[in-house]
Amino acid sequence: MLIIGSHVGFNKDSQVLGSLDEALKYGANTFMFYTGAPQNTRRCEINEDLVLECIDKCKNNNIDYSKVIVHAPYIINLASPDTDKWEFAVNFLKGEVDRCSKLKIKNMVLHPGSHTGGGIDLGIDNIIKGLKIIVEYNSDVRILLETMAGKGTEVGRDLSEIKRIIDGVNSDQIGVCLDTCHLNDSGVSIDKFDEYLDLFDKEIGINKIYCVHVNDSKNEVNSHKDRHENIGFGTIGFDNLINVIYNKRLEDIPKILETPYVDKEFAPYKYEIEMIRNKVFDDELLNKIKQS
Ligand code: FE
Numbered sequence: 001m002l003i004i005g006s007h008v009g010f011n012k013d014s015q016v017l018g019s020l021d022e023a024l025k026y027g028a029n030t031f032m033f034y035t036g037a038p039q040n041t042r043r044c045e046i047n048e049d050l051v052l053e054c055i056d057k058c059k060n061n062n063i064d065y066s067k068v069i070v071h072a073p074y075i076i077n078l079a080s081p082d083t084d085k086w087e088f089a090v091n092f093l094k095g096e097v098d099r100c101s102k103l104k105i106k107n108m109v110l111h112p113g114s115h116t117g118g119g120i121d122l123g124i125d126n127i128i129k130g131l132k133i134i135v136e137y138n139s140d141v142r143i144l145l146e147t148m149a150g151k152g153t154e155v156g157r158d159l160s161e162i163k164r165i166i167d168g169v170n171s172d173q174i175g176v177c178l179d180t181c182h183l184n185d186s187g188v189s190i191d192k193f194d195e196y197l198d199l200f201d202k203e204i205g206i207n208k209i210y211c212v213h214v215n216d217s218k219n220e221v222n223s224h225k226d227r228h229e230n231i232g233f234g235t236i237g238f239d240n241l242i243n244v245i246y247n248k249r250l251e252d253i254p255k256i257l258e259t260p261y262v263d264k265e266f267a268p269y270k271y272e273i274e275m276i277r278n279k280v281f282d283d284e285l286l287n288k289i290k291q292s
């Protein structure tokens with residue numbers, strides 16, 4: 001069965017129950033959320049009654065709550081060569097996995113980090129050191145390393161960097177989240193996605209993939225830019241994304257849209273999910289969303 005949803009909001013009043021309600025509005029059967037604003041580290045107490053209510057509502061709507069995803073904020077940087085920043089990232093992540101435990105969320109996506117001039121080897125060592133602390137601190141939560149576009153000094157721009165981190169931490173609590181826009185921008189042609197999966201399986205193992213971010217890209221392959229585009233309206237294209245979404249080898253893995261709002265105002269997810277279920281590209285979709 002296709003498991004598809006999008007990034008949704010999270011606020012301190014309705015919390016994960018509000019996130020679920022937003023996902024249901026989009027016709028989704030999974031979702032991903034940040035436990036607060038993605039660009040800051042202010043976080044609220046988790047209300048465990050709302051979590052139980054949400055899990056109940058998921059059951060009633062045939063949603064497998066164990067596949068719902070949390071995304072860590074992208075400003076924390078485990079690859080930082082600055083000791084203060086690294087320690088801040090480790091401490092913040094401890095709080096974040098604790099929040100995931102209270103939320104009964106199993107999988108948390110993490111951007112590996114940026115070495116900011118410290119060099120790739122030091123960056124990877126710092127990530128490994130930090131993740132070892134996190135997986136020992138909390139065994140409930142799996143950390144999914146996201147494949148990155150290779151913008152600036154981002155770590156995780158290719159399979160070998162992801163593999164070095166996974167081998168270095170050496171724990172079942174580490175997995176991977178593929179992001180189609182990031183893969184494209186890092187140099188992987190999504191029209192040869194099956195070849196990429198073969199290679200991934202050989203180097204890391206497909207069983208390590210627990211989430212796929214499905215985004216089109218505004219930029220050409222190998223651009224190292226990381227700017228997401230609506231499904232079918234970018235350089236990857238609808239058919240190639242459909243091949244990823246319906247790939248037999250990733251059948252039970254949640255697919256999450258992180259495509260941009262149309263005119264920064266209109267959420268596209270209901271329409272994109274519908275188009276994906278129909279498997280037919282609608283080149284008028286963005287206009288329809290604006291008029292909705
Ligand atoms: Fe991400």
Ligand code: FE
Nearest residue numbers: 146179213258
């Ligand atoms: Fe992503």
Ligand code: ZN
Nearest residue numbers: 181182226228
């Ligand atoms: Zn991105």
